[in-house]
Amino acid sequence: xxxxxxxxxxxxxxxxxxxxxxxTLDQSDVNTFAGLTMxxxxxxxxxxxxxxxxxxxxVHGVLTFGxxxxxxxxxxxxxxxYGYERVRFPRPVRAGDTVTATSLVVDLAEHRRxxxxxxxxxxxxVNQDGETxxxxxHVLAVDRRP
Amino acid sequence: xxxxxxxxxxxxxxxxxxxxxxxTLDQSDVNTFAGLTMxxxxxxxxxxxxxxxxxxxxVHGVLTFGxxxxxxxxxxxxxxxYGYERVRFPRPVRAGDTVTATSLVVDLAEHRRxxxxxxxxxxxxVNQDGETxxxxxHVLAVDRRP
Amino acid sequence: xxxxxxxxxxxxxxxxxxxxxxxTLDQSDVNTFAGLTMxxxxxxxxxxxxxxxxxxxxVHGVLTFGxxxxxxxxxxxxxxxYGYERVRFPRPVRAGDTVTATSLVVDLAEHRRxxxxxxxxxxxxVNQDGETxxxxxHVLAVDRRP
Amino acid sequence: xxxxxxxxxxxxxxxxxxxxxxxTLDQSDVNTFAGLTMxxxxxxxxxxxxxxxxxxxxVHGVLTFGxxxxxxxxxxxxxxxYGYERVRFPRPVRAGDTVTATSLVVDLAEHRRxxxxxxxxxxxxVNQDGETxxxxxHVLAVDRRP
Amino acid sequence: xxxxxxxxxxxxxxxxxxxxxxxTLDQSDVNTFAGLTMxxxxxxxxxxxxxxxxxxxxVHGVLTFGxxxxxxxxxxxxxxxYGYERVRFPRPVRAGDTVTATSLVVDLAEHRRxxxxxxxxxxxxVNQDGETxxxxxHVLAVDRRP
Amino acid sequence: xxxxxxxxxxxxxxxxxxxxxxxTLDQSDVNTFAGLTMxxxxxxxxxxxxxxxxxxxxVHGVLTFGxxxxxxxxxxxxxxxYGYERVRFPRPVRAGDTVTATSLVVDLAEHRRxxxxxxxxxxxxVNQDGETxxxxxHVLAVDRRP
Numbered sequence: 001x002x003x004x005x006x007x008x009x010x011x012x013x014x015x016x017x018x019x020x021x022x023x024t025l026d027q028s029d030v031n032t033f034a035g036l037t038m039x040x041x042x043x044x045x046x047x048x049x050x051x052x053x054x055x056x057x058x059v060h061g062v063l064t065f066g067x068x069x070x071x072x073x074x075x076x077x078x079x080x081x082y083g084y085e086r087v088r089f090p091r092p093v094r095a096g097d098t099v100t101a102t103s104l105v106v107d108l109a110e111h112r113r114x115x116x117x118x119x120x121x122x123x124x125x126v127n128q129d130g131e132t133x134x135x136x137x138h139v140l141a142v143d144r145r146p
Numbered sequence: 147x148x149x150x151x152x153x154x155x156x157x158x159x160x161x162x163x164x165x166x167x168x169x170t171l172d173q174s175d176v177n178t179f180a181g182l183t184m185x186x187x188x189x190x191x192x193x194x195x196x197x198x199x200x201x202x203x204x205v206h207g208v209l210t211f212g213x214x215x216x217x218x219x220x221x222x223x224x225x226x227x228y229g230y231e232r233v234r235f236p237r238p239v240r241a242g243d244t245v246t247a248t249s250l251v252v253d254l255a256e257h258r259r260x261x262x263x264x265x266x267x268x269x270x271x272v273n274q275d276g277e278t279x280x281x282x283x284h285v286l287a288v289d290r291r292p
Numbered sequence: 293x294x295x296x297x298x299x300x301x302x303x304x305x306x307x308x309x310x311x312x313x314x315x316t317l318d319q320s321d322v323n324t325f326a327g328l329t330m331x332x333x334x335x336x337x338x339x340x341x342x343x344x345x346x347x348x349x350x351v352h353g354v355l356t357f358g359x360x361x362x363x364x365x366x367x368x369x370x371x372x373x374y375g376y377e378r379v380r381f382p383r384p385v386r387a388g389d390t391v392t393a394t395s396l397v398v399d400l401a402e403h404r405r406x407x408x409x410x411x412x413x414x415x416x417x418v419n420q421d422g423e424t425x426x427x428x429x430h431v432l433a434v435d436r437r438p
Numbered sequence: 439x440x441x442x443x444x445x446x447x448x449x450x451x452x453x454x455x456x457x458x459x460x461x462t463l464d465q466s467d468v469n470t471f472a473g474l475t476m477x478x479x480x481x482x483x484x485x486x487x488x489x490x491x492x493x494x495x496x497v498h499g500v501l502t503f504g505x506x507x508x509x510x511x512x513x514x515x516x517x518x519x520y521g522y523e524r525v526r527f528p529r530p531v532r533a534g535d536t537v538t539a540t541s542l543v544v545d546l547a548e549h550r551r552x553x554x555x556x557x558x559x560x561x562x563x564v565n566q567d568g569e570t571x572x573x574x575x576h577v578l579a580v581d582r583r584p
Numbered sequence: 585x586x587x588x589x590x591x592x593x594x595x596x597x598x599x600x601x602x603x604x605x606x607x608t609l610d611q612s613d614v615n616t617f618a619g620l621t622m623x624x625x626x627x628x629x630x631x632x633x634x635x636x637x638x639x640x641x642x643v644h645g646v647l648t649f650g651x652x653x654x655x656x657x658x659x660x661x662x663x664x665x666y667g668y669e670r671v672r673f674p675r676p677v678r679a680g681d682t683v684t685a686t687s688l689v690v691d692l693a694e695h696r697r698x699x700x701x702x703x704x705x706x707x708x709x710v711n712q713d714g715e716t717x718x719x720x721x722h723v724l725a726v727d728r729r730p
Numbered sequence: 731x732x733x734x735x736x737x738x739x740x741x742x743x744x745x746x747x748x749x750x751x752x753x754t755l756d757q758s759d760v761n762t763f764a765g766l767t768m769x770x771x772x773x774x775x776x777x778x779x780x781x782x783x784x785x786x787x788x789v790h791g792v793l794t795f796g797x798x799x800x801x802x803x804x805x806x807x808x809x810x811x812y813g814y815e816r817v818r819f820p821r822p823v824r825a826g827d828t829v830t831a832t833s834l835v836v837d838l839a840e841h842r843r844x845x846x847x848x849x850x851x852x853x854x855x856v857n858q859d860g861e862t863x864x865x866x867x868h869v870l871a872v873d874r875r876p
Contacts, residue, residue, distance in 0.1 A: 028466030028758030035619015174320030181473015320612030327765015466758030
């Protein structure tokens with residue numbers, strides 16, 4: 001579903017949650033991502049090396065990050081991504097793990113430009129065992145209601 | 147090339163530069179990335195919408211981010227990604243833009259664990275017109291020389 | 293979003309609408325689909341032939357069909373796809389066209405098995421000019437409320 | 439092979455068979471198809487969910503359908519796809535199953551337009567154990583010999 | 585079509601032709617191939633560089649080679665690829681070019697092992713203007729009729 | 731890394747080595763390559779057939795070849811690929827095998843055009859057990875120092 005849903009800054013509330021979807025990341029996804037980004041670190045694409053070293057090939061942190069963003073993103077045409085903070089990978093994701101993502105509005109702030117407010121969301125990705133594998137903060141610049 | 151090159155914390159020096167490679171991101175890459183991450187925002191995958199609104203479809207910020215990481219990453223088995231800070235997208239990347247990435251060591255710090263040091267690199271992605279399209283800081287935990 | 297939402301047969305009502313999302317199908321998607329399905333008809337993958345014959349390469353009918361299904365599918369764990377009827381392609385889809393899909397519940401019927409009802413949805417795909425490019429009927433076997 | 443072979447309506451005979459090729463559908467194909475069509479139902483892309491529920495992830499019905507079409511399609515420039523009828527999935531296809539497809543001409547009919555005839559083919563897909571996993575009817579509008 | 589067709593060494597004749605199929609190679613195919621093989625030479629994936637230097641991005645020689653092989657390959661279970669000779673690229677292939685491939689049996693020879701014969705085929709790929717873009721020789725070890 | 735590095739013919743020396751990188755080729759890569767090149771030989775894409783016949787699905791020889799080229803290629807804008815000789819596949823590569831590639835300069839020769847020299851490199855690909863799976867000779871036409 002890619003239907004746009006307009007939401008003004010005033011429509012966001014603290015502690016509002018979102019997301020909840022899930023997807024498994026397989027080795028084929030890791031290979032495709034390596035090809036897109038040219039990150040062919042042996043931890044991701046060399047089975048012999050990664051099995052000996054990590055017990056298996058690891059998913060790129062930025063792929064996990066992208067999936068968590070994709071699973072939580074709102075299609076709000078009034079919001080613009082300002083940036084991401086504190087992107088952390090507390091545990092590795094292995095090929096075959098299933099990631100579930102949720103979002104939480106943790107801050108609502110003024111912006112120096114009067115027509116805009118800043119919405120800060122905490123994104124969290126967990127694996128199939130409930131362990132956190134990604135956390136970050138996404139700051140969005142959102143139009144205020146005219 | 148994916149040859150591993152071992153570098154200890156002591157081998158990094160302030161203001162050391164890296165990267166320098168380039169790649170064009172096409173609409174097909176945007177579509178593939180959308181499929182991997184489930185981020186099908188109309189800005190990325192709806193031509194009619196994006197042309198009217200942005201003059202064309204935009205590359206996902208996280209794809210640009212992943213490419214900049216891929217173009218600058220060292221295959222250093224002694225380093226572990228700690229996390230990313232201040233991921234910013236000063237200008238949009240459009241399908242067909244060419245991104246060049248460079249890295250700069252901006253900080254070398256102690257870590258509470260004695261055998262490890264923290265290397266902070268600034269990553270910068272520029273488009274074919276020399277405009278910055280991505281910046282972030284990557285913090286790496288690197289083994290100290292025994 | 294892939295969150296499951298349970299709906300019993302009794303939760304469906306006639307004339308209920310769904311879907312509404314959109315996506316552009318590019319030539320790269322056509323090539324990928326050809327590789328998955330081994331349908332390399334020159335109308336889809338031979339530019340010289342297709343430009344002379346059709347004014348450009350055409351999207352596989354089954355890819356348009358799959359996208360319309362994907363844009364309208366409910367993640368309802370109580371429903372099982374029974375089959376599709378009257379899959380029609382009133383106009384060709386060209387590489388670069390944007391397809392929007394909607395669904396409409398057109399029939400609710402008993403099933404010979406007592407615990408199940410049949411929900412028939414009409415799926416419609418339109419291009420960026422509002423012309424219908426796909427229509428079909430999807431019959432779902434859905435659990436009745438116990 | 440994508441060589442075009444011209445066949446007029448009069449060249450088709452009842453009970454004529456075609457196809458016979460095979461291909462394995464892997465989880466990577468399912469993931470790619472999900473990305474193309476935006477159908478990320480957990481039955482297809484959530485390993486944890488699908489293993490508990492179905493004993494493994496399932497191939498999208500429309501992907502199986504597309505492969506059966508691809509394995510049986512004729513590259514006949516005198517034929518136009520009219521539509522598909524009674525698309526049925528008698529058994530699920532699991533990632534890793536091998537599908538073989540055959541076609542059978544089951545009807546030859548007049549069309550209201552004099553220069554055209556309707557050829558109806560029955561398509562059948564079977565898995566590696568010989569079980570039918572897909573059946574449908576494909577109606578083609580084919581030029582009559584001038 | 586992937587149906588196997590058994591042919592013994594004795595079934596091959598000098599000057600026998602094969603192939604004849606065609607396909608367009610797009611930039612998306614070049615990007616995918618770069619990701620598979622890690623050959624990200626700027627001639628293939630850097631639009632700014634390649635347009636200035638070559639008037640556009642070039643298809644990898646080995647991708648053209650692979651397509652010519654794919655378009656001419658026989659699914660003969662009695663044949664084993666011995667190797668390729670004199671792989672030549674007389675003209676560059678640009679993204680968007682359409683390649684047609686043909687094969688010609690140019691030599692039939694004894695092998696030191698009595699049950700086997702060597703079939704040498706000349707493969708030729710031409711672009712949409714009829715210019716040769718690839719030639720090579722494929723030597724196959726084929727079972728003799730018992 | 732795709733940074734160009736200029737090297738004149740005079741900069742090459744006999745017995746110079748290069749490459750050294752590695753990558754695992756998975757079944758998903760085989761399927762993607764089949765889709766790009768239309769080589770759907772059952773040895774590569776039919777699990778049931780290939781397991782019975784070869785103990786598993788085999789990687790296309792040309793994909794292994796492409797990877798070995800990609801892992802050893804120099805981004806030297808002064809060099810043009812002249813062609814490949816004696817492409818040999820001494821052992822099959824199975825899906826899941828890891829290929830490491832190296833290059834060795836084996837010949838430096840005059841060319842009939844005065845400003846150019848011919849550099850011949852021997853490319854070798856080995857699997858995770860150190861067995862050679864590919865060898866070929868790559869002839870490059872390289873500018874002489876002015």
